[in-house]
Amino acid sequence: MExxxxxxxxxxxxxxxxxxxxxxxxxxxxxxxxxxxAALYGDIxxxxxxxxxxxxxxxxxxxxxxLGGTIGTGLFLGIGKAFxxxxxxxxxxxxxxxxxxxxxxxxSLGEMATWLPLPGAxxxxxxxxxxxxxxxxxxxxxxxxxxxTLCAEISAAxxxxxxxxxxxxxxxxISLVIVLVVCLNIFAVSIxxxxxxxxxxxxxxxxxxxxxxxxxxxxxxxxxxxxxxxxYWKNPGAMKEYSPATGSWGRFLGVFSVLVNAAFSYGxxxxxxxxxxxxxxxxxxxxxxxxxxxxxxxxxxxxxxxAIGVLIPYDDExxxxxxxxxxxxxxxxxxVIAIYRAGIPVLPSIIxxxxxxxxxxxxxxxxxxxxxxxxxxxxxxQAPRFLLTCSKSGVPYYCVCITAAVSxxxxxxxxxxxxxxxxxxxxxxxxAGLFTWCSICVAYIQFHKACKAQGVDRNSMVFxxxxxxxxxxxxxxxxxxxxxxxxxxxxxxxxxxxxNFITAYVGIPIYFSLFAFWKIFKxxxxxxxxxxxIFTGKAxxxxxxxxxxxxKNIWQKIWYxxx
Numbered sequence: 001m002e003x004x005x006x007x008x009x010x011x012x013x014x015x016x017x018x019x020x021x022x023x024x025x026x027x028x029x030x031x032x033x034x035x036x037x038a039a040l041y042g043d044i045x046x047x048x049x050x051x052x053x054x055x056x057x058x059x060x061x062x063x064x065x066x067l068g069g070t071i072g073t074g075l076f077l078g079i080g081k082a083f084x085x086x087x088x089x090x091x092x093x094x095x096x097x098x099x100x101x102x103x104x105x106x107x108s109l110g111e112m113a114t115w116l117p118l119p120g121a122x123x124x125x126x127x128x129x130x131x132x133x134x135x136x137x138x139x140x141x142x143x144x145x146x147x148x149t150l151c152a153e154i155s156a157a158x159x160x161x162x163x164x165x166x167x168x169x170x171x172x173x174i175s176l177v178i179v180l181v182v183c184l185n186i187f188a189v190s191i192x193x194x195x196x197x198x199x200x201x202x203x204x205x206x207x208x209x210x211x212x213x214x215x216x217x218x219x220x221x222x223x224x225x226x227x228x229x230x231x232y233w234k235n236p237g238a239m240k241e242y243s244p245a246t247g248s249w250g251r252f253l254g255v256f257s258v259l260v261n262a263a264f265s266y267g268x269x270x271x272x273x274x275x276x277x278x279x280x281x282x283x284x285x286x287x288x289x290x291x292x293x294x295x296x297x298x299x300x301x302x303x304x305x306x307a308i309g310v311l312i313p314y315d316d317e318x319x320x321x322x323x324x325x326x327x328x329x330x331x332x333x334x335x336v337i338a339i340y341r342a343g344i345p346v347l348p349s350i351i352x353x354x355x356x357x358x359x360x361x362x363x364x365x366x367x368x369x370x371x372x373x374x375x376x377x378x379x380x381x382q383a384p385r386f387l388l389t390c391s392k393s394g395v396p397y398y399c400v401c402i403t404a405a406v407s408x409x410x411x412x413x414x415x416x417x418x419x420x421x422x423x424x425x426x427x428x429x430x431x432a433g434l435f436t437w438c439s440i441c442v443a444y445i446q447f448h449k450a451c452k453a454q455g456v457d458r459n460s461m462v463f464x465x466x467x468x469x470x471x472x473x474x475x476x477x478x479x480x481x482x483x484x485x486x487x488x489x490x491x492x493x494x495x496x497x498x499x500n501f502i503t504a505y506v507g508i509p510i511y512f513s514l515f516a517f518w519k520i521f522k523x524x525x526x527x528x529x530x531x532x533x534i535f536t537g538k539a540x541x542x543x544x545x546x547x548x549x550x551x552k553n554i555w556q557k558i559w560y561x562x563x
Contacts, residue, residue, distance in 0.1 A: 032544050033394060039540035040118075040379060050385075053119050053375070054189060054394030057279045059288075059549075061193030065365070066272040066289035067296055068200025071207060072362035073156045074265030075304060076355045080334045081323050082261035084316075086254035087240035088233055088309025094258025095265070095305045097478075099297040102266050104475035105437050107465035108444035109273045110290030114463040115447075116538055117286060119277025120376025122270065126439050127380045128533045129446040131526045136518035138439040139377040141511050145432030146370030147406035149267065150363050152429060154178060154410045157359035160352060171414045181364045182404050185371065188393040189278050192368050199361030206354045207300055210335055213344075214307030223343040232313040240314055244492055253488075260486045263479075264430045265301070268362065269293070270440065274369045278394070281546035287463035311338035367407070371399035382518070431486065431507030434479045441476035445469050450532035483508065 033054050037047035057065075083091050109121075118124050122142060127135025158173040184195045220227030241250030242257055272289045276282050312319065312334055322332035331337075333355065339347045375396045377383035390396050448469045451458055458464050465471065487504025489495050518524065551557035 032540075035540045035543075036537065039537045050388040051390035051392070052394065053278050053372075053390060053396065055278055055280050055282075056188060056190040056394065057193045057275055058190075059280065059285045061190075061197050062272060062275060062279050062285045062289050063292075064197045064200040064204075065193075065275060066292060068196075068203045068361075071200075071203040071300060072265070072268070072358050073153065073355060074261070074267070075207070075301070076333050076335060076351070076358055077156070078261060078264060079305070079308065080319055080332055080337075082258045083305075083308060083334055084314050084319055084323055085240065085242060086258050087236075087238055087314045088306075089238035090240065090251065090254040091258055091309060092302065092305045093255050095262045095301050097255075098259055098262035098266060099301055101475045101478040102269055102437075103294055103297060104471040105440055105479075106269060106290055106293045108468070108472045108475070109270055109440050110286060110293075111461065111463055111465045111468075112444060112447055113273040113276040114283060114286045114290075115461060116534070117276035117279065117282035117541065118376070118379075118537065119274070120372040120374075120379070121273045121276055122436060122440060122443070123373060123376040123380060123382075125443040125447065127382075128536075129443050129450055129527060130439075131519070132380070132382075132522060132524040133515050133519040134439060134442070135380050136377070136382045137511055137515035138436060139373055139380065139382060140514050141432050141439075141507075142436045143370055143373040143377070143403070144406075144510075145429050145436065146366045146373060147403055148409075148432075149429045150181075150366040150370060150403070150407050151410045153359045153363040153366065154181075154407055155413045157356055157363065158410070158413070160356045160359060164349075164352075169414065171411055174410050174414070177360060177363060178404070178407050178410070180360065181367050181407075182400070184364050185367050185400050185404075186395060186397060188395060192364065195364055196361065199357055199364065202354060202357050203361065206351070207304060210351075211299075211303050211307050214311055214338070217338070217342045218307075218310045228310055230310060232310065236313050236315050244494070256485070256488075259482050260430055262301075263434055263482060267429065267433045268365060268369065270436065271365055271369055274372050277372070282541070283462045284546070290463065308334045308338070312341060316341075363407075367400065367403055370403040370406075371396060374399040374403060428503060428507065431483060431504070432510075434483050435507060435511045438476055438479050438483070441472045441479070444472045445476075446527070446529060446532060447534065448472070449529035450534050453529035454532075454534065456534070 033052040034044065034047045037050070037052035038044045041047050041050075079091070082094070086094065112125050113121050116125075120139075123135045123139030125135075126138045154174055154177045157177045158170040161173040162170060185192050216222065218228045239251040240254050241247065242253035243250070245253050272286065276286050279285050316334075316337055318331070318337050318340070319334060322337075333351060336347075336351050339351070374383060374387055378385060378387035378399075387396065387398050387402075389398055448458075450456075487501060490497055490501045490504065
């Protein structure tokens with residue numbers, strides 16, 4: 001058993017006789033949060049001075065964060081532009097290919113997060129298993145990505161509200177959303193969990209309803225009783241040639257162009273691992289959430305893109321007009337356009353409300369994840385130590401406030417085209433997110449080697465991902481290709497743009513500059529597998545005992561299966 005096999009490495013917890021505290025004594029006297037912090041910080045006094053995050057996220061919070069956390073504006077709004085430029089089959093293939101890469105990455109992350117569920121997770125895994133410089137680079141990279149995505153989602157929410165009232169300055173709506181998400185994050189993690197539970201439930205019900213609506217309309221069950229089938233896959237076609245290329249090459253580029261858009265839509269999928277450090281019974285709840293990633297990708301994204309492709313043609317005039325005008329409310333959603341074409345009234349305003357919910361939910365989630373990345377950096381001694389300070393309810397409030405302060409950049413959209421700002425934010429965050437995924441894969445490859453070198457039998461793990469380390473290598477290569485070639489269009493004849501070049505590739509020097517700075521400043525070395533720290537803090541987590549919930553009736557059994 002893991003709980004009996006490993007011990008805390010800090011000397012304060014060694015059983016060396018009188019005057020020294022045993023690990024179980026600390027648990028009994030100090031409680032689990034202080035015990036976890038002491039195991040990581042090395043002494044109880046530091047843990048008590050700073051406080052620590054609390055495990056206040058229940059199973060249903062984690063499952064719904066995993067299920068609905070990534071359903072944001074990308075799936076409802078951003079997908080329209082990719083669809084208009086590539087066609088239905090290219091959209092389906094692009095989201096499916098990216099989904100396979102995301103699944104492989106999440107399996108790798110799930111194994112590490114179950115083994116050692118830490119707040120923030122990703123920077124700590126990279127610093128422990130690869131190189132402190134990689135932890136520094138991915139930590140600050142993911143923090144700024146989460147912060148900028150927070151801006152993008154708040155901007156989207158403000159524009160969506162303008163669908164009902166465009167006379168009030170968007171700054172008012174921006175202020176409203178900022179205050180909302182800060183309030184949801186600053187008091188207790190359980191409040192954040194409840195909010196995400198409700199937000200995710202709304203988004204899940206909506207996307208499920210839209211997919212069933214698509215099936216009914218496609219088979220002729222709509223008000224017009226027009227059976228669509230795969231009509232639009234024949235005319236105007238299943239795969240649009242991506243200008244300026246033609247023929248097979250043009251169709252290939254159409255599929256490839258979807259990959260970047262899909263990466264933005266999948267962005268934040270790693271949120272469940274970030275929350276692992278504050279989850280109840282993480283050894284049970286995290287594997288449960290990670291195992292469902294495949295079905296989430298298949299149902300929400302693959303079936304969602306298929307539904308859009310059968311409901312409207314990629315050359316629909318309303319869709320093209322909305323994209324050309326830079327609209328980011330319901331009028332630009334292919335779902336809403338499909339509803340209009342089917343002759344179903346009222347639904348557009350409902351979908352707009354759901355898009356607003358999605359944007360607010362994503363803003364809430366990225367404020368949470370950004371603050372935890374900053375907290376993880378402080379734990380790694382790569383950010384100021386005061387950031388470790390937590391409230392009595394276990395919230396790292398300095399991290400929350402600093403991350404929230406970045407959201408003030410959203411007011412930029414009031415002075416220029418909101419569409420241009422949104423597109424700029426999207427381009428920056430997509431590449432940063434891809435670097436995070438690549439770093440996760442590299443960390444897992446080294447973690448896999450470390451387990452072998454240090455005699456850890458992966459078969460004894462609570463969660464062991466399949467086909468490793470080949471899944472991690474495959475995902476790493478796939479995401480690397482997208483990073484390198486995501487700005488290919490600017491190199492084609494007549495499409496050169498300094499602005500587009502910078503937004504496509506500025507993420508690369510940012511990441512490697514962060515890596516080089518810490519590498520040179522601290523003179524760090526790549527960590528050998530036999531020296532990787534895969535145990536510190538683990539025994540304290542293993543010692544925690546969580547009550548086993550057994551369903552008492554059929555309804556509880558169904559609910560426990562869902563959440």
